[in-house]
Amino acid sequence: MKAKSFYGYMQQKGDIFSTSFNWDIEFLCKAPKLVKIAQIGTFHTFGYPTLVKPSEAEVLLQIPDDLQKEACAYEFCTRGETVDLNLSSDGKFHDCYVNLYKLADSEQESNE
Numbered sequence: 001m002k003a004k005s006f007y008g009y010m011q012q013k014g015d016i017f018s019t020s021f022n023w024d025i026e027f028l029c030k031a032p033k034l035v036k037i038a039q040i041g042t043f044h045t046f047g048y049p050t051l052v053k054p055s056e057a058e059v060l061l062q063i064p065d066d067l068q069k070e071a072c073a074y075e076f077c078t079r080g081e082t083v084d085l086n087l088s089s090d091g092k093f094h095d096c097y098v099n100l101y102k103l104a105d106s107e108q109e110s111n112e
Contacts (some may be wrong), residue, residue, distance in 0.1 A: 016060070018054035031073065033110060034101035038067055042076075043085060043093040052078045052094050071100040 042062045044054040059076060060068075078096045085093055 016056035018055060020055055034073055035104050036099055037070060037102050038100045040098050042096045042098055044096060046094055049082055063100065067100055070102055072100040072103055075099040103106035
């Protein structure tokens with residue numbers, strides 16, 4: 001699998017439970033070569049259907065334990081849809097997914 005180059009960003013203010021990770025971010029550095037290891041579905045509550053703004057914790061808590069140990073980075077993506085899961089008072093959630101990445105093991109993996 002071919003490794004990709006990414007640019008790293010970090011959340012500058014707030015905490016991982018109450019601040020959306022995609023608000024008020026700052027460029028940190030170019031990330032090392034990464035290889036995609038999995039894609040998982042995630043669901044996120046919302047106050048307004050077109051505003052997707054989960055906290056860092058809301059994303060991280062949905063990554064299975066075995067993948068948390070292997071992954072060092074993630075890419076958050078939205079499918080642009082809401083689903084009714086009947087899990088909350090309004091029952092609606094944003095339907096999203098997360099691509100998980102690990103560091104490329106070798107130059108060979110980076111160039112495939």
